Amino acid sequence: MRALVVYESMFGNTAAIARAIADGIEASMHADVVEVSAAPATVPADVTMLIVGGPTHAFSMSWPSTRRDAAGRSASVISRDRGIREWLGALPGVTTPTVATTFDTRATSRLTGSAARAASRRLDRLGFPLVASPMSFRVTDFTGPLVDGELDRAHAWGEALAAEIAVRRPTRPVARSTYQRPFQRPYPHPQSRLGEA
Numbered sequence: 001m002r003a004l005v006v007y008e009s010m011f012g013n014t015a016a017i018a019r020a021i022a023d024g025i026e027a028s029m030h031a032d033v034v035e036v037s038a039a040p041a042t043v044p045a046d047v048t049m050l051i052v053g054g055p056t057h058a059f060s061m062s063w064p065s066t067r068r069d070a071a072g073r074s075a076s077v078i079s080r081d082r083g084i085r086e087w088l089g090a091l092p093g094v095t096t097p098t099v100a101t102t103f104d105t106r107a108t109s110r111l112t113g114s115a116a117r118a119a120s121r122r123l124d125r126l127g128f129p130l131v132a133s134p135m136s137f138r139v140t141d142f143t144g145p146l147v148d149g150e151l152d153r154a155h156a157w158g159e160a161l162a163a164e165i166a167v168r169r170p171t172r173p174v175a176r177s178t179y180q181r182p183f184q185r186p187y188p189h190p191q192s193r194l195g196e197a
């Protein structure tokens, strides 16, 4: 039983949030953090919870063109060649008892588009039960830094996610053909500490 956090990041802000989420999860289960270029092509069978995050670019997940734009703003960007859009696009439908959720970083308010919401829709189409609503974390400007308190909030969200799946873990793989949408809407459970983005 472990969590896998897959992140994309240009300037390091989403990477820092990914590590903070994983630190929070580690309070109750093992969590691996992987930059999207190094992420596995399929979700390993022992992954109980998949968490996918990236920066919001042009109201959604990044594109090659927006990553080129980012590269023009900094001499060293992390995920120059591959984003979560491409990784999720190549990911096969779920065949393991893995629940999922998503997060993003962004500079603007929650009323605009969100990489996390787009990624969540993709995971839902692939058949992953969604364990929580997409979560957003704020940066002060395109290159950062993060707004004060966001790393603590990410840590707390990771703790809450791990606590959530401890009470709701599916016990068998769900094939797409028989998938019954057990979590029709991303829950919180009645005792959940999970917040909304």
Ligand SMILES: Cc1cc2nc3c(=O)[nH]c(=O)nc-3n(C[C@H](O)[C@H](O)[C@H](O)COP(=O)(O)O)c2cc1C
Pocket (backbone or CB within 6 Å): 008, 009, 010, 011, 012, 013, 014, 015, 054, 055, 056, 057, 058, 059, 060, 066, 067, 069, 070, 105, 106, 107, 108, 109, 112, 113, 139, 141, 142, 143, 144
């Ligand atoms: C090309 C580009 C487009 C962006 N578009 C948006 C946007 O539509 N909405 C938003 O809130 N932030 C936008 N941003 C800000 C990013 O969300 C911000 O750079 C990101 O959260 C920083 O995280 P990172 O350091 O992990 O890349 C954009 C940034 C870039 C470089």
